[in-house]
Amino acid sequence: MGYRIGFGIDFHQMVEGRDFWLGGVKIPFHKGALGHSDADVLLHAICDAMLGALNLGDIGTHFPDSDQAYKNIDSKILLQRSYQLVREKNYSLVNIDSTVCLEAPKIMPHAIEMRKVIAAILGISMEDISIKATTTEKMGFVGRGEGLVAYANVLLQKDAS
Ligand SMILES: [Zn+2]
Numbered sequence: 001m002g003y004r005i006g007f008g009i010d011f012h013q014m015v016e017g018r019d020f021w022l023g024g025v026k027i028p029f030h031k032g033a034l035g036h037s038d039a040d041v042l043l044h045a046i047c048d049a050m051l052g053a054l055n056l057g058d059i060g061t062h063f064p065d066s067d068q069a070y071k072n073i074d075s076k077i078l079l080q081r082s083y084q085l086v087r088e089k090n091y092s093l094v095n096i097d098s099t100v101c102l103e104a105p106k107i108m109p110h111a112i113e114m115r116k117v118i119a120a121i122l123g124i125s126m127e128d129i130s131i132k133a134t135t136t137e138k139m140g141f142v143g144r145g146e147g148l149v150a151y152a153n154v155l156l157q158k159d160a161s
Pocket of ligand 1: 010011012035039040041044
């Protein structure tokens with residue numbers, strides 16, 4: 001035994017004049033996610049899922065947006081540090097399953113690149129990282145293009161002792 005499951009969710013507004021970072025990859029688009037960091041909604045959801053699996057709080061607990069140190073920070077650093085907290089508890093990542101909800105742009109052409117980037121940071125196979133995408137059929141704030149949401153589940157396994 002020694003398995004722990006975690007769930008993470010994150011939201012950001014989409015606004016003109018910001019770079020659009022998702023899954024550690026810069027995606028060409030006229031809008032980007034608004035936030036204190038680079039506002040990478042997918043990496044934030046994965047961080048929260050890993051922290052949640054071990055009841056370590058959330059990304060805001062460890063990397064508060066009131067701290068200037070995290071202003072415009074590359075979320076790949078937050079992902080790496082979150083996984084470091086997991087490793088300090090002697091757990092390893094088994095797999096990630098995630099879904100991003102947004103109206104535009106199309107992100108699936110970038111999914112392989114995202115999986116490669118995330119796999120390199122976490123030291124796992126890209127086969128163990130699933131990234132899916134959906135629109136909300138024009139409904140709600142996602143459908144109007146005002147924002148986007150990412151959901152992530154992770155499974156952690158305790159290291160053999
Ligand atoms: Zn976020």
